[in-house]
Amino acid sequence: MTEIGQQIRYGDGVAANPVPHKGVLVGVGALLIVLTNAVIFILPPLLPIIQAQYGLATVAETTWLYTALTLGGGAGFILLPRLADLHGDRNASVAAAAFLTVGALVPAVGDSYPTLLVGCILMGFGGAAQLLPLGFLRRNLGDDGITVGVAVLVIATGVGIVVGMIGGGFIVETLSLRSFFILLTVVCAATTIACYVTIPHAPPAERAGRIGALGTVWMIAWVAAILLTLTQGLVWGTAALVPLLIGVVGGIAWVRVERRSTSAVFDVALMKAPLVTASCLCIALFAAVNSAFLLLLSTYAQIVPSDLRPSDAYGLGLSALQTGLLMAPFAVAFLIRGTVLDRALANGRGVQVFVIGALICASGLVWLAVAHDRQWQYLIGAAVIGLGTRIGYAAGFTVVQMAVPEEKAGMAAGVAGTSMAVGFAFGTALISGDLSASLVPTLESGLDVAAKGLYGFGYWLAAVLAMLVVVTVLISRARSRRRVGTHAS
Template structure:
C-alpha cells in the first residue's frame, strides 16, 4: 500500500503568521487551473481554423502547435513545481502566469504561424500553473490539503475544458484569432497580479536541493526526438529513423545517468514507492487517450461533407463553437464527485480505481469506434470518456501526492504533470500519424484531410491505450506482492 505522509499542519501556524483565507486560496487555485486548461483545450476545435488562416498544408503540420504546447509543458511541469518547493509558492505561480501572458502576447502581435508556434511553447511552459495549487493548497490547508487540492484540480479542469472549447470558439467566431490572443493576454496578466496579491509568501518548503536543469533539458530533447518521428514520419520516410534512434538512445542514457545522479530530476526513492511509477504511467496513458479523443472528435466534426468528393464524403460540418458544445458532456463529467472512489484512494486501494477509470474510458472509445457519424453518438461517447478520464486523473495525482511529505509536494506534482504532458504529446502524435496515413482532397481548396476509415482506427488505437492502464497496475501490484513475499522470507 502506498505510504501516506501526515500533514504538518497549517504552514502559517508553523511560521507564526495569520492563517491564509481558505476560500481565497481555493479561488486563485481554481483560476490557475481553469486558465491553463482553457489554453490547452482551445486548440482542438480551432485547429482547422488555424490551418486555413495560416495556409498549413497537412494535419501533421497543424498539430505541431498542440505538440509544441505539450512539450513546453513537459519542461514547465518539472521546473515550476520544484521552484515552488525551493523558492516559494507565490514566486512559482507568478512566474507561470507571466509565461502564459507572454506566450499569448507573441501571436497577438505577430499574427503568424511561427509566432503562434513560439507562443504555444511559452504557454505550454506556463501551463504548469495548473499543478501549483496541489502544492500551495496542501501546504496551507493542513490535513485536508491533498483531498482539497486534487478535488480542485479535477473540478477546475472540467470548467477549463468548457471555457476553452466553448468560450474560445465563441470569441474566434465573433472577433478574430488575433483578437482572441489579445484578450487571452489581458486575462493572463490579470491572473499574474492575482497570484502575487493572494498567495502567501511563505518560507521555502524545502531548504536544501536544486533544480536539475541539465537533466530536464536532456529529457525534453529525447522525448521531442521520438515525437518528431511519430508526427512527421510518414512525410520523411526512412529519414525519420534518425530522430527515432537518437531519441531512444538518448532516453536510455538519460535513465542510466539519472539513477546515479545526486540531483536527479525525479526523487528516486519516491519513484520506488509502490504504485507511484505505475500511477505516473497511468496518468500518461489517460492523457494520451484524452488528447487522442479530442483530436479525433474536433477534426471529424468540423469537416463538411459537401466539400469532399461523394465517394470520400464524411463529417458533421460544425463550427468551432458548435464543436465545443459537442464536447460539453466530456467536461461535465469532470464535475462528478466520486466520494466512494476518493475514499478508496485515501485508503491506498488505487488499483481498482485505475481499473474502473480505464474500463470506462475504453468502453467510450469502443462506442465511438463503431458509432461516430451522428452528433448524439458523440454526446454519449464524450460523457463516458470524460467520466473515465476524470477517475484516472484523480487516482493518479492522489496516489503520487500521498507518497511524499509536504515539503516535496511540488516535486510530486511535477512528476505527475510531466507524465501528463508526455502523454498528451504522444496521443497527439499517434493520432496525427493515423490521420496522415491516407488523405483525400478538399474540393476547390488544394487542401487534404484524412480518409474516413482512419477515424475508427484512431478510436480503436486509443482504446488499446486505455486497456494498457489495466495491464500496468496489475503488473505493478503483482511485482509489489513479490517484493513483500521476498522481504518476509
C-alpha cells in the same frame, strides 16, 4: 488571541502570513488550471484562420504550433513544480502566469507566424502552472490538501478543455486573431496579479534541496526529443527516428546517472514506492485516450458530408463552436465528485480505482467505435469517456502525491505532469497517423481528409490504450506481491 491564532509559526520563529481563505485559494488554483488548459485547446478551431491569415503553404507548418506548445510544456512540467518546492508557491505561480502573459503579448504585438511560434513556446512553459495548485493547496489546506488539490486539478482540467474548444469556436465567429491575443494578454496579466495577491508567500517547502542543473537540462533535452518525434513524426517520416533514438538512449542514460546523483531532479525513492511508476504510466495512457478522443471527435464533427463524393460522405458538418458544445458532457463528467473513490484511494485500493476508470473509458470508446455518425451518440460517448478519464487522472495524481512528504509535493506533480504531456503527445501522434493512412479528396477545397472507416479504427486503438491501464496496474500489483513474498522468505 484571535489574530495570533490565524498565523502559522515556522521553526525559525518568524510568523508567516495569515492563514489563507480556503475558497480563495481553491478559486485561484482553479483559475490557473482552467486558463492553462483553455489556452491549449483553444488552438484547434483557430488553425484554419491562422493558416489563412499568415499565408502558410501547408498544414504541416501549423503543427509546429502544437510542437512549440508541447516542447515548452515539457520544460515547464519539469521545472516549475520543483521551483515551487525550493523557492515558494507564490514565486513559482507568479512566474508561470507571467510566462503566459508574455507568451500572449508577443503574437498580439508582432501579429506574425514567427512571433506566434515564440508565443506558443512561452505559453507552453507557463502552461505548467496547471500543476502548481497541487502543491500550494496541499501545503495550505492541511489533511484535506491532497484530496482537494487533486479534485480541483481534475475538475478544472475538464472545464478548461471544453472552455477552450467553445472559446476557439466563438473567436472564429466574432474576433480577429490579434484581438484574441490582446484579450488573452489581459486575462493572463490579471491572473498574475491574482496569484501574487492570494497565494501565501511562505518559506520554501524544501529548504535544503536544490535543482541539479545538469540533470534538469539533460531531462528536458531527452523528453523534448521524444515529444518532437511524436508531434512531427508524420511530417518528417523516417527522419523522425533520429530524435526518437536520441531521446530513448538519453533517457536511459539519464536514469542511470540520476540514481547516483546527490541532487537528482526527481527523487529515485519516489519512483520505487508502490504503484508510483505504474501510476505515471497510467496517467500517460489516460492522457493518450483523452487526446485521441478529442482529435477524433473534433475532426469528424467538422467534416461537411456534401463536400465529399456520395460514396465517401461522412461527418456532422458542425462549426467549431458547435463542436465545442458537443464536448460539453466530457467536462460535465469531470465535475462529478468521487467521494467513494477518494476513500478507496486513501485506503490503498488504487489498483481497483484505475481498473474502474479504464473499463469505463474503454466502454465509451467501444460505443463510439461502432456508433459515431449522430450527435447524440457523441454526447453519450463524451460523458462516459469523460467520467473514466476523470477517475483515472484522480487516481494517478493522488497515488503519486501520497507517496511523498508535503515538502516534495511539487516534485511529485512534475513527475505526473511530465507523464501526462508525453501521453497526450503520443495519443495525438497515434491518431494523426491513423487518420492519415487513407485519404479521400473533398469536392470544393480540394484538400484531402481521412477515409470514413479510419475513425472507427481510431476508437478501437484508443480502447486498447485504456485496457493497457488494466494490464499495467495488474502487473505492478503482481510484482509488488512477489517482492513482499521474497522479503518475507
